Amino acid sequence: MNKQATTVRAYLLRGAFLLSLAFVIVMPLALGQTRSRGSKPSVAASMKMPQVPTATGMGGGAQAVRIPAMPASQLPKATSGPAGAHAITVPPAPQAPQVVLYDQYNNAGTNATSSQDFEASLDAFDDELADDFVVPGGQSWSVESIDADGVYFNGAGPAQSFNVRFYTNSGGLPGTLVESRIGMSYTQSNSTFSVTLSPAVCLASGTYWVSVQARQDFTPAGQWGWTDRTVQSNSAAAWQNPGGGFGVCTTWGQRGATCAIDPGVPDQVYRLNGTIGCGTGTPTPTPTATPTPGPCTFQVLIVSSDVGVPPTTLQSQILAEPGVTAVDFFDAQFATPTLAQLQQYNIVVAFSNSAYFDPVATGNVLADYADTGGIVVGLNFNWYGPPFGLDGRWMTGGYTPFNSPAPTNFTNSCLGTYDMAHPLMQGIPAGSLCAFYRHTMTLSPGAVSVALYQDNEQLCAYKTNNGHTGVGINAYVGDFADTWSGPYGTVIVNAGRWLIPCATPTPTPTPGRIVLTVNERRGQDRVLVRLRWTGANTASVKIFRNGALLARVANTGSYTDVLTAPGIYTYQVCEFGTGNCSNEKRVRGP
Numbered sequence: 173m174n175k176q177a178t179t180v181r182a183y184l185l186r187g188a189f190l191l192s193l194a195f196v197i198v199m200p201l202a203l204g205q206t207r208s209r210g211s212k213p214s215v216a217a218s219m220k221m222p223q224v225p226t227a228t229g230m231g232g233g234a235q236a237v238r239i240p241a242m243p244a245s246q247l248p249k250a251t252s253g254p255a256g257a258h259a260i261t262v263p264p265a266p267q268a269p270q271v272v273l274y275d276q277y278n279n280a281g282t283n284a285t286s287s288q289d290f291e292a293s294l295d296a297f298d299d300e301l302a303d304d305f306v307v308p309g310g311q312s313w314s315v316e317s318i319d320a321d322g323v324y325f326n327g328a329g330p331a332q333s334f335n336v337r338f339y340t341n342s343g344g345l346p347g348t349l350v351e352s353r354i355g356m357s358y359t360q361s362n363s364t365f366s367v368t369l370s371p372a373v374c375l376a377s378g379t380y381w382v383s384v385q386a387r388q389d390f391t392p393a394g395q396w397g398w399t400d401r402t403v404q405s406n407s408a409a410a411w412q413n414p415g416g417g418f419g420v421c422t423t424w425g426q427r428g429a430t431c432a433i434d435p436g437v438p439d440q441v442y443r444l445n446g447t448i449g450c451g452t453g454t455p456t457p458t459p460t461a462t463p464t465p466g467p468c469t470f471q472v473l474i475v476s477s478d479v480g481v482p483p484t485t486l487q488s489q490i491l492a493e494p495g496v497t498a499v500d501f502f503d504a505q506f507a508t509p510t511l512a513q514l515q516q517y518n519i520v521v522a523f524s525n526s527a528y529f530d531p532v533a534t535g536n537v538l539a540d541y542a543d544t545g546g547i548v549v550g551l552n553f554n555w556y557g558p559p560f561g562l563d564g565r566w567m568t569g570g571y572t573p574f575n576s577p578a579p580t581n582f583t584n585s586c587l588g589t590y591d592m593a594h595p596l597m598q599g600i601p602a603g604s605l606c607a608f609y610r611h612t613m614t615l616s617p618g619a620v621s622v623a624l625y626q627d628n629e630q631l632c633a634y635k636t637n638n639g640h641t642g643v644g645i646n647a648y649v650g651d652f653a654d655t656w657s658g659p660y661g662t663v664i665v666n667a668g669r670w671l672i673p674c675a676t677p678t679p680t681p682t683p684g685r686i687v688l689t690v691n692e693r694r695g696q697d698r699v700l701v702r703l704r705w706t707g708a709n710t711a712s713v714k715i716f717r718n719g720a721l722l723a724r725v726a727n728t729g730s731y732t733d734v735l736t737a738p739g740i741y742t743y744q745v746c747e748f749g750t751g752n753c754s755n756e757k758r759v760r761g762p
């Protein structure tokens with residue numbers, strides 16, 4: 173593999189027109205490797221496999237569950253069973269200034285419950301386990317790490333990384349996704365798995381759920397389980413298996429009582445570490461700007477250097493997206509666009525294959541454009557380094573979500589673990605977004621990954637710099653080599669849908685009926701938004717943000733939201749089950 177990559181690199185360096193030759197040599201080899209990658213689990217059978225659902229289950233569009241044809245004893249299990257029994261050691265206190273924010277690291281049960289993102293062939297068994305905690309009133313927490321007690325079973329591990337997700341509370345189960353950190357690194361000491369959250373997660377007061385999920389291939393590493401806890405704090409732990417492989421709890425249910433996994437042992441063993449209070453500076457109130465949201469239309473400019481080949485496929489893909497009114501092409505092999513040229517568009521896509529006419533000037537003008545509110549989406553080979561990569565301020569001034577230069581990784585892979593709830597990933601099917609010409613990327617400081625490939629390489633990440641968010645996609649998407657497939661154009665337009673303030677239809681308000689007021693606490697990169705309302709007469713209310721349902725909560729008259737991304741956010745509170753809604757309130761993000 174290394175030898176082939178070196179060969180390809182040499183071709184690239186000798187001249188981009190030779191890329192086609194390298195493509196012919198490498199492509200069949202890579203495909204062959206992909207096909208031969210399948211392997212059989214060699215797991216000693218000890219536990220009874222939960223019953224799997226039939227493909228012809230309930231009607232109403234139920235889909236067949238894709239279960240590999242192998243004995244049930246060789247498939248993942250929901251629980252370690254007694255094989256998971258172990259003595260737990262409470263980990264030492266975190267180093268100052270971090271403190272233990274929340275602690276239920278005690279009362280370990282015998283079993284551990286599966287919470288794992290398996291390899292693609294076992295996606296039907298991907299499962300997620302969550303437990304709840306409360307951030308006290310008046311506090312905000314910067315959660316910097318989680319210690320989860322766990323064991324490997326059905327194999328010896330190790331996990332490649334861990335995904336940690338935070339949800340709102342919805343009737344004693346996880347509700348809306350608040351923050352997620354996927355592909356996080358971890359350390360193991362005895363049975364303590366310590367996962368560092370990068371960047372830290374800021375939570376306002378309220379009840380939350382946290383899930384810890386191992387990214388681990390069943391073959392050959394087996395399974396990871398989160399240790400069950402005999403004592404219950406707050407609500408009982410929740411578990412889900414959206415792919416249906418286990419035949420229980422395809423949506424969140426109580427792990428013991430509903431999903432029947434280790435019933436009677438209700439919680440999980442874990443604790444949260446970090447600091448009380450978010451941000452480094454003292455939050456200072458800032459007057460709320462009230463710009464007029466623009467229309468929901470997108471004008472996209474593709475700035476690329478690709479041996480004179482226009483990016484027609486990507487262009488067509490973007491143009492087919494709802495709301496896109498223009499997709500133009502600027503050939504950056506022969507010139508550098510001016511800021512004024514870029515500013516005629518609200519999304520600029522930049523990628524290279526041959527060298528940019530002026531990599532420094534191009535990166536500089538992209539950063540200028542980002543500074544004025546433009547959305548920059550970068551793709552490969554921007555992170556190649558000289559001579560084919562991008563340079564200038566977008567690469568060196570804190571804008572790029574990936575570090576450069578990044579080694580090439582010329583193998584095929586498709587979308588693996590990703591945040592389905594993230595705005596960038598709306599409408600992106602699992603297993604889509606396939607690419608060959610990729611890099612082995614590392615995240616730049618403060619960048620957040622939203623998607624990985626199936627081989628755990630970064631696929632998509634964003635980075636907020638001085639209040640402006642840039643997006644990076646690890647794929648070459650030009651037409652010089654037809655080596656990619658899937659809706660990359662949707663991800664690009666999603667960046668605009670997410671980051672560009674835009675008037676969206678909201679529920680019909682009944683003026684004067686429900687009165688909504690908003691109080692903001694502005695931190696350096698967060699805004700805590702406290703909503704207060706009067707006049708709602710139903711037991712629960714729906715809270716809308718930018719026209720989308722944010723939460724359904726008890727009608728307590730208040731709700732706190734945390735904004736971490738720039739943009740203008742419009743809030744509205746509506747009675748549940750009636751058409752009565754409050755006035756709208758607008759808040760500017762960080």
Ligand SMILES: [Ca+2]
Pocket residue numbers: 289290291292294295298
């Ligand atoms: Ca998976």
Ligand SMILES: [Ca+2]
Pocket residue numbers: 303304404405406407408409439440
């Ligand atoms: Ca609990």
